[in-house]
Amino acid sequence: MHIVVMTVEMSLPGCRSLKEKRQRMGGLHERFGRNPAVAVCESGALDRLETSEWTFVVAGIDGRRVEALCQEIEDKLQRTVDGRVLEVTREPL
Template sequence: MVVGVVKLRFALPGCASLKDKRRALRSLLDRARSRFTVAVGEVGALEDPASAELGLATVGNDRRVVNAALDQVVSFLDSGGEAVLTERTLEILNL
């Protein structure tokens, strides 16, 4: 079993309040969940309206497949326009 985990940090230039941030993230996360089979959630920068840290995870049988799946999700999230990707940390675990 192969588990892929990626931590993403985004700048949210259009968000001035936590309410703006929640609205932008909800849209982004809902679209990612509906299109890809990954677990995704906010894992850091919870009180900062100008940035967000997201954690994504997926499971598979092959390291290449897991890596490709996470790459697709990251590309999708980065191309959304609501958030600017500033940092990415990827870890693949063979269990």
């Protein structure tokens, strides 16, 4: 079993309220949480408007598939979130 904990920090320039932050980050649970190999949660910067931190736990039997899924998540975040990815850390368990 291969498990990777991936933490993504994103910048949300110009975000003026927690409501706007939720709208800009909206749907991450629904988009990624449907996959049974992925668990996702907002893990930091909960009350900071211009920053958002999310953690994804990706598990699978094949290490290459787990790595590919992590890359897919990162790519999709860069394409779909109204902000920019500042930092991505991956920690294998």
